[in-house]
Amino acid sequence: MKALSDYSLEGFQQQIVAWGFKVSHAKPLLRNYYAGAGTVDWPESRTPRGLRDRVQAECGMMASALAARQVAGDGTVKLLLKLADGRTIESVVMPAYQEDRMAGCLSSQVGCALxxxxxxxxxxxxARNLSAGEMVEQFLHLRGEAKAIGRRLxxxxxxxxxxxLLNLENVLEAVRRMAGGDMGALGWRQVTVSTVGIVPGIDALAAAELNINLAVSLHAPDDATRAKLVPSGRRFGVGEIMAAADRFQAKNNGRPVSIQYCLLQGVNDSPEQARQLAALLAGRRMHVNLLHYNPTGVSLTGRTYEPSPPEAAETFMRELRARRVVAHFRRPRGRDIDAACGQLRRRAASE
Ligand code: SF4
Structure with a gap:
C-alpha cells in the first residue's frame, strides 16, 4: 500500500483524477497532511467524503513506524524509525537557539558505503537508498515531535x-516536497545538504537551483590526513572539493557554504592544521563549524578516536579567528543518549 508521503503533488493529482475526483482537491489534502505532521484533519481539509473513503482505503498515512525514541537532558530527541521493509534509520530533532524552534537532522540512506x-x-x-517518501516521513515525524512540545521545526x-549526494534524485524530490509552498512549506533556505565532498554531486546540486544551503564535511585541511579519515578523500582532493564549493556558492547568490570540522585528538586538531585550514579559507566567504566528537568505539581500521581536549579545541578556534575565519563551536547535543549518528541503530541491532 502506498503512503501519502510517497506522492508528489503532480503524482497525487494524477491519482485522484484517475479515481474520478477533481484535481483541485489534491493540494489542500496534501497541505493538511504535511501541516498535521503525517495526519489529515479531514473536515479542515474539506476533502469530499468519497475521496476521503478512497484515500483511507488505498493509502496509508505513514509507511514508517517509531521503533525507539531517546530523549536527552538538553531536549534532543533521537528517533529510530522502522521502514516498510523492516530496516531502520535514525532521525534527530534538537532545540534551536530560539525558544520556539527546533532543528532536524535527516538520513538519506540506510547505512552508508563511504x-x-x-x-x-x-x-x-x-543497505540501500531511501526513497523521497521515506525522507519526507522523517521530516513529518520530527515536525510532530516539535509540535508536541509547542515548538516549530x-x-x-x-x-x-x-x-x-549519492542519492541525489530522491533527496531533491524530498526537498521539493518539504520546502516548496505547495506542501511542506518549510522554505528552501531552511534546508541544508551536507556532504563529505562528492564533487559531481555538489555540481549537480548547484545545477538543481533550489536555493538551499550546502555544508561540506572537511575534517582535515590536507589530502593525506583527510584520506585516512574519509576514504572518499582519495578520489576527491581538498582543492577539488573547495573549487566545487566555490562553484556552488557562485550559483547560490554567494550564500556562504559551511565547513564542518570534527575535532579529533591528535589527528586533526593541531595549531598548524588550524593555520592550514585558515589558509585554505582565505579569500573565501565560508564559515567553519567545529564539531565535538562523540566517541563510537573501535573504528573500521581498528583505531579509537577521542574528542579534542577543550584547550586544544580553544587554541584551534583562536588560530582560525586570528586569521579572520568565521568559526564557531557547534553545541554538543544529546551527550547522555546515543548521540553519534548510527549509534542507536547499532545498539538496537545488537539487543
Ligand atoms: S560520516 Fe557520513 S559519509 Fe561518512 S560514513 Fe558516516 S554517514 Fe557516511
Missing part, C-alpha cells in the same frame, strides 16, 4: 545516516 573511519553509521555498511539538514 566508510569514514570515525563514523558509527559506516560500521554497519550500506524550523530547519532540516541532511546530515544523518548516508551521503545525500
Amino acid at each position: 566508510a569514514c573511519d570515525f563514523c558509527a553509521t559506516a560500521q554497519n555498511g550500506f 524550523q530547519t532540516v539538514v541532511f546530515m544523518g545516516m548516508g551521503e545525500p
Whole structure:
C-alpha cells in the first residue's frame, strides 16, 4: 500500500483524477497532511467524503513506524524509525537557539558505503537508498515531535545516516516536497545538504537551483590526513572539493557554504592544521563549524578516536579567528543518549 508521503503533488493529482475526483482537491489534502505532521484533519481539509473513503482505503498515512525514541537532558530527541521493509534509520530533532524552534537532522540512506573511519553509521555498511517518501516521513515525524512540545521545526539538514549526494534524485524530490509552498512549506533556505565532498554531486546540486544551503564535511585541511579519515578523500582532493564549493556558492547568490570540522585528538586538531585550514579559507566567504566528537568505539581500521581536549579545541578556534575565519563551536547535543549518528541503530541491532 502506498503512503501519502510517497506522492508528489503532480503524482497525487494524477491519482485522484484517475479515481474520478477533481484535481483541485489534491493540494489542500496534501497541505493538511504535511501541516498535521503525517495526519489529515479531514473536515479542515474539506476533502469530499468519497475521496476521503478512497484515500483511507488505498493509502496509508505513514509507511514508517517509531521503533525507539531517546530523549536527552538538553531536549534532543533521537528517533529510530522502522521502514516498510523492516530496516531502520535514525532521525534527530534538537532545540534551536530560539525558544520556539527546533532543528532536524535527516538520513538519506540506510547505512552508508563511504566508510569514514570515525563514523558509527559506516560500521554497519550500506543497505540501500531511501526513497523521497521515506525522507519526507522523517521530516513529518520530527515536525510532530516539535509540535508536541509547542515548538516549530524550523530547519532540516541532511546530515544523518548516508551521503545525500549519492542519492541525489530522491533527496531533491524530498526537498521539493518539504520546502516548496505547495506542501511542506518549510522554505528552501531552511534546508541544508551536507556532504563529505562528492564533487559531481555538489555540481549537480548547484545545477538543481533550489536555493538551499550546502555544508561540506572537511575534517582535515590536507589530502593525506583527510584520506585516512574519509576514504572518499582519495578520489576527491581538498582543492577539488573547495573549487566545487566555490562553484556552488557562485550559483547560490554567494550564500556562504559551511565547513564542518570534527575535532579529533591528535589527528586533526593541531595549531598548524588550524593555520592550514585558515589558509585554505582565505579569500573565501565560508564559515567553519567545529564539531565535538562523540566517541563510537573501535573504528573500521581498528583505531579509537577521542574528542579534542577543550584547550586544544580553544587554541584551534583562536588560530582560525586570528586569521579572520568565521568559526564557531557547534553545541554538543544529546551527550547522555546515543548521540553519534548510527549509534542507536547499532545498539538496537545488537539487543
Ligand atoms: S560520516 Fe557520513 S559519509 Fe561518512 S560514513 Fe558516516 S554517514 Fe557516511
